[in-house]
Amino acid sequence: MLKISKKASVNLSMILSSLFFVGLIAGAVAMPTFVNSIIELVYNPATFPAMDRAICLALAYLILVVCLTANCVIFALLKTVKSDNVFTPKSVSLIRAISWCCFLVGLLFLAVGYYFQLGFLIAFAAMFLGLCIRVVKNVIEQATEIKCENDLTV
Amino acid sequence: MIIVNLDVMMAKRKISLNELSEKVGITLANLSILKNNKAKAIRFSTLEAICRVLQCDVADILEYKPL
Numbered sequence: 001m002l003k004i005s006k007k008a009s010v011n012l013s014m015i016l017s018s019l020f021f022v023g024l025i026a027g028a029v030a031m032p033t034f035v036n037s038i039i040e041l042v043y044n045p046a047t048f049p050a051m052d053r054a055i056c057l058a059l060a061y062l063i064l065v066v067c068l069t070a071n072c073v074i075f076a077l078l079k080t081v082k083s084d085n086v087f088t089p090k091s092v093s094l095i096r097a098i099s100w101c102c103f104l105v106g107l108l109f110l111a112v113g114y115y116f117q118l119g120f121l122i123a124f125a126a127m128f129l130g131l132c133i134r135v136v137k138n139v140i141e142q143a144t145e146i147k148c149e150n151d152l153t154v
Numbered sequence: 155m156i157i158v159n160l161d162v163m164m165a166k167r168k169i170s171l172n173e174l175s176e177k178v179g180i181t182l183a184n185l186s187i188l189k190n191n192k193a194k195a196i197r198f199s200t201l202e203a204i205c206r207v208l209q210c211d212v213a214d215i216l217e218y219k220p221l
Contacts, residue, residue, distance in 0.1 A: 148194075149194045149195065152187060152192060152193050152194040152195070153193070153194060153195040153196070153197065154180060154184040154185070154187055154188045154193050154195075154196055154197070154200050
């Protein structure tokens with residue numbers, strides 16, 4: 001099995017995060033076309049109300065903004081990992097922020113589910129991911145406490 | 155709470171932090187943590203070494219103060 005060093009792994013994650021960022025920016029540009037094609041796929045575009053179309057677009061942009069925020073937080077977290085300073089309260093709050101972003105995306109996809117049923121499935125996946133990240137946050141929080149106690153043991 | 159009176163004993167024995175850290179065999183940073191009451195725990199081995207170097211009892215270094 002391919003095994004890469006710890007430093008290379010962090011660098012790879014940072015590159016992936018950057019690529020994801022570029023992808024999200026590209027998504028922001030292509031969003032109206034994307035939303036229109038999804039609407040055309042499910043509904044008759046001629047009868048689909050303009051107001052609902054606007055709501056779908058707004059929801060898509062909101063999801064994009066939350067994803068961008070989460071991506072920036074992930075990048076900040078990777079920077080703390082790179083500087084070998086991961087077990088700090090700052091990292092815990094960053095992970096907490098990512099978890100809340102997942103829950104928020106889940107809620108937004110719940111609203112998307114009103115128009116496209118697939119949204120419910122994505123909402124469930126996003127919320128479950130949020131829950132997993134929250135558990136990781138709890139673990140890191142406890143590890144941070146143990147590390148702090150260990151550091152202050154002379 | 156537990157108060158560390160290391161600075162008092164050091165003053166009594168006229169010993170500097172540098173000298174004590176060398177004789178006890180712990181880093182200056184760790185000794186500073188202990189002296190400034192920032193430590194959360196102390197190993198028996200550290201306590202023993204400090205008592206040996208400062209020729210004192212544990213009670214001379216550690217003191218219990220009810221909150």
